[in-house]
Amino acid sequence: MAGGILKEARARQTLDKDWDPISPPPIDGVYVKDVKNVIYRGGVLTELYRPEWFAEESFPIGHVVHVSLLPGLVTQWHCHHVQRDIVFPVRGFLRIGLYDARQDSPTQGKSFAMNFNLHRPRYLHIPPGVWHSLKNIGTDEAVYIVLNDVPFEYENPDDWTLAPDSPALPSGLL
Numbered sequence: 001m002a003g004g005i006l007k008e009a010r011a012r013q014t015l016d017k018d019w020d021p022i023s024p025p026p027i028d029g030v031y032v033k034d035v036k037n038v039i040y041r042g043g044v045l046t047e048l049y050r051p052e053w054f055a056e057e058s059f060p061i062g063h064v065v066h067v068s069l070l071p072g073l074v075t076q077w078h079c080h081h082v083q084r085d086i087v088f089p090v091r092g093f094l095r096i097g098l099y100d101a102r103q104d105s106p107t108q109g110k111s112f113a114m115n116f117n118l119h120r121p122r123y124l125h126i127p128p129g130v131w132h133s134l135k136n137i138g139t140d141e142a143v144y145i146v147l148n149d150v151p152f153e154y155e156n157p158d159d160w161t162l163a164p165d166s167p168a169l170p171s172g173l174l
């Protein structure tokens with residue numbers, strides 16, 4: 001409809017009719033799963049883990065942490081060599097960035113970011129070797145639960161970091 005100097009472009013499709021992204025996260029082993037919350041007379045209940053959700057690959061719970069992130073803060077980019085993470089945002093607005101640096105990965109070099117809020121309860125599975133960083137993009141404290149398949153070792157944390165401005169990391173994701 002627009003003429004003159006306007007060059008309009010139709011917004012591209014991002015979701016299907018069930019409001020699911022038309023493309024899954026483009027990193028091998030990274031996936032998002034929606035769960036449904038339960039509205040009851042006392043409030044809202046959300047299950048965070050059931051072993052049968054991981055029937056194919058098995059995710060034994062070895063460790064669980066509750067993390068709060070203040071408004072505007074961003075965690076350091078980090079990855080794990082052994083442990084897998086299930087990140088379940090439970091409060092506020094979080095944006096999670098991911099980057100696949102695994103040499104043997106079919107999606108090596110791919111990056112991806114996604115927004116989370118408990119309005120749409122969902123968790124994110126992150127395999128070892130995939131770099132990740134979380135940003136609180138809201139105005140209130142954000143909270144996420146991290147489930148790990150192996151316990152945290154205080155003397156030898158399986159946490160590997162890179163400087164935020166490292167050229168090895170994607171820029172502008174968060």
Ligand SMILES: Cc1cn([C@H]2C[C@H](O)[C@@H](COP(=O)(O)OP(=O)(O)O[C@H]3O[C@H](C)C(=O)[C@H](O)[C@H]3O)O2)c(=O)[nH]c1=O
Nearest residue numbers: 063064065067075076078085087132134146152154159
């Ligand atoms: C995991 C852990 C950490 N800590 C200490 C170590 C640090 O001094 C501090 C913060 O830990 P971290 O830098 O790992 O926090 P985040 O950057 O928010 O990362 C967390 O969320 C992302 C998504 C992850 O993948 C991490 O595994 C998970 O720890 O707590 C402990 O004392 N016990 C623990 O179990």
